[in-house]
Amino acid sequence: MPTTLITNIASLVTNDPSQGDGSPIGLLTDAAVVLDGENVAWVGPAAKAPAADTTYDAENRAVIPGFVDSHSHLVFAGDRTQEFNARMSGRSYSAGGIRTTVAATRAASDEELEANVVRYLAEALRQGTTTFETKSGYGLTTEHEARALRIASAHTDEVTYLGAHIVSPDYAEDPAAYVELVTGEMLDACAPHARWIDVFCEKGAFDGDQARAILTAGKAKGLHPRIHANQLSYGPGVQLAVELDAASADHCTHLTDADVDALAQGDTVATLLPGAEFSTRAEWPDARRLLDAGATVALSTDCNPGSSFTSSVPFCIALAVRDMGMTPDEAIWSATAGGAAALRRDDVGRIAVGARADLALLDAPSHVHLAYRPGVPLVTRVWRRGEPVA
Ligand code: NIG
Numbered sequence: 548m549p550t551t552l553i554t555n556i557a558s559l560v561t562n563d564p565s566q567g568d569g570s571p572i573g574l575l576t577d578a579a580v581v582l583d584g585e586n587v588a589w590v591g592p593a594a595k596a597p598a599a600d601t602t603y604d605a606e607n608r609a610v611i612p613g614f615v616d617s618h619s620h621l622v623f624a625g626d627r628t629q630e631f632n633a634r635m636s637g638r639s640y641s642a643g644g645i646r647t648t649v650a651a652t653r654a655a656s657d658e659e660l661e662a663n664v665v666r667y668l669a670e671a672l673r674q675g676t677t678t679f680e681t682k683s684g685y686g687l688t689t690e691h692e693a694r695a696l697r698i699a700s701a702h703t704d705e706v707t708y709l710g711a712h713i714v715s716p717d718y719a720e721d722p723a724a725y726v727e728l729v730t731g732e733m734l735d736a737c738a739p740h741a742r743w744i745d746v747f748c749e750k751g752a753f754d755g756d757q758a759r760a761i762l763t764a765g766k767a768k769g770l771h772p773r774i775h776a777n778q779l780s781y782g783p784g785v786q787l788a789v790e791l792d793a794a795s796a797d798h799c800t801h802l803t804d805a806d807v808d809a810l811a812q813g814d815t816v817a818t819l820l821p822g823a824e825f826s827t828r829a830e831w832p833d834a835r836r837l838l839d840a841g842a843t844v845a846l847s848t849d850c851n852p853g854s855s856f857t858s859s860v861p862f863c864i865a866l867a868v869r870d871m872g873m874t875p876d877e878a879i880w881s882a883t884a885g886g887a888a889a890l891r892r893d894d895v896g897r898i899a900v901g902a903r904a905d906l907a908l909l910d911a912p913s914h915v916h917l918a919y920r921p922g923v924p925l926v927t928r929v930w931r932r933g934e935p936v937a
């Protein structure tokens with residue numbers, strides 16, 4: 548395997564607390580990294596770097612771990628521009644809009660869905676995302692959910708079965724029968740293509756008992772739970788997530804003190820998705836409260852055509868710092884190591900010997916610029932599995 552030395556790094560976020568300043572982001576200055584094939588082989592001061600087959604000069608700029616976007620919904624067709632326009636004229640967001648995308652997605656060919664996934668992944672990669680999770684949830688029939696997962700699994704290992712996004716319009720009169728489908732025939736068809744099972748636990752979607760039944764059935768089929776919880780209102784989702792040892796409770800916008808305590812004490816990551824609050828003009832999740840209580844926080848895009856049509860982790864970092872009480876260091880950690888924790892991965896989200904060689908070079912002297920210079924395309928080069936890809 549040829550080795551590559553990336554040197555002249557003004558500031559390097561390693562997320563390895565044994566490096567540099569000893570903070571959680573393990574910040575090294577005047578640093579270098581050696582990539583050996585798909586993995587990181589060496590990290591340290593540039594002056595002590597070993598020789599390698601090729602050298603890349605970072606020209607005194609910042610390098611960070613590739614972003615780990617642990618929550619997106621990329622298998623869809625159509626868009627919801629009209630709904631967005633209506634919201635920006637004062638209408639509020641509701642889960643009902645999902646039906647519009649379900650209709651468009653069912654009508655789309657495999658090729659159209661595949662092309663969409665490829666397009667949004669390329670967009671995300673250019674903005675520094677090297678690991679991403681994506682979900683079904685816009686098919687809501689056995690055939691269409693399995694198709695979505697098959698398409699997603701050609702592009703990532705982090706695939707989530709979300710047959711329980713809303714009750715299918717075909718079952719509007721009999722939600723219990725839809726839960727039976729989601730936990731029976733649909734689950735059987737979908738489980739082979741997925742690693743995770745998710746449910747939208749919310750008024751207008753699935754209640755706590757239904758969510759418990761769905762996640763428990765998924766667990767019995769070898770899927771691991773994650774959950775859309777406490778997005779639009781207070782509810783049982785977060786506590787259920789912790790009880791079932793879900794990897795992640797996602798949104799976490801409406802939390803009681805008991806919810807915060809549960810997240811702080813359990814192993815469930817609180818994944819915050821500020822693109823959704825931005826695009827629905829909703830109240831921000833309180834990252835500061837979660838961090839101060841000791842919860843692990845991840846930051847992701849929720850990229851979907853309804854509530855958060857952004858693939859940009861840097862944009863989410865800027866929002867989290869400006870409006871959710873996070874420091875730039877906390878936000879960068881949450882968008883990298885935090886996302887990895889939400890996917891129960893330790894091979895990504897950090898730059899350390901043996902970790903995957905997933906890195907982003909910023910056209911800036913430090914990672915702080917991601918929040919300091921919002922909206923500026925600072926990601927200038929991306930390595931994934933050791934290969935320069937964007
Ligand atoms: O995570 N909350 C549920 N699902 C998505 C929105 C889906 C949509 O509106 O199409 C979310 O925000």
Ligand code: FE
Pocket residue numbers: 618619620775849851
């Ligand atoms: Fe979502």
